Amino acid sequence: MVMSDEWRNRPRTRVVGRTVVVELRGEIDMLTAPGISDHLDSLTTDQEPDVVIDLQQVEFIDCSGLSVLCRARRRIQERDGRLALVVTDPAITRTMRFAGLLGVFDVVDSDPTVPREV
Incomplete structure (x- = not known):
């Protein structure tokens, strides 16, 4: 069975x-x-949303994808929430830097909800 791109790219939420x-x-x-x-809009309707968008398995992002992230950031800020992006791929980091967005987002290198081993 071949998965469609829509199914393969469906966001997982926890x-x-x-x-x-x-x-x-x-x-x-x-x-x-x-x-x-649409998915991110549905998660950012309440007051003070606390959202982490994990981009560790994203292979490519274009201006449409960056626009989605900016929209989510704006909606979360309007509701006094918090947004963090998990970015580990240098290509994604470079794309964000070229677009002037690297300093705009709270970018971390691992999921802050997962405890780190000491």
Whole structure:
């Protein structure tokens, strides 16, 4: 059975305490961005949303994907919430830097909801 791109790129969401973790994967582009945007909109309707968007398995992001992240950030800020992006891929980091967005987001290198071993 072959999975469609829509199914393969469907966000996985889990809740850890008050934090909603959205795991994205594959390509975030003009084909997948609308569905991801709708999903993130549904998670940012309440006051003080606490959201982590995990981009560790994202292979590519274009301006449509960056726009989705900016929209989520704006919605979360308007509701006095918090947003963190988990970014480990140097290509994603470089894309964000070129777009002038690296300093705009709280970017971390691992999921803050997962305890680190000492």
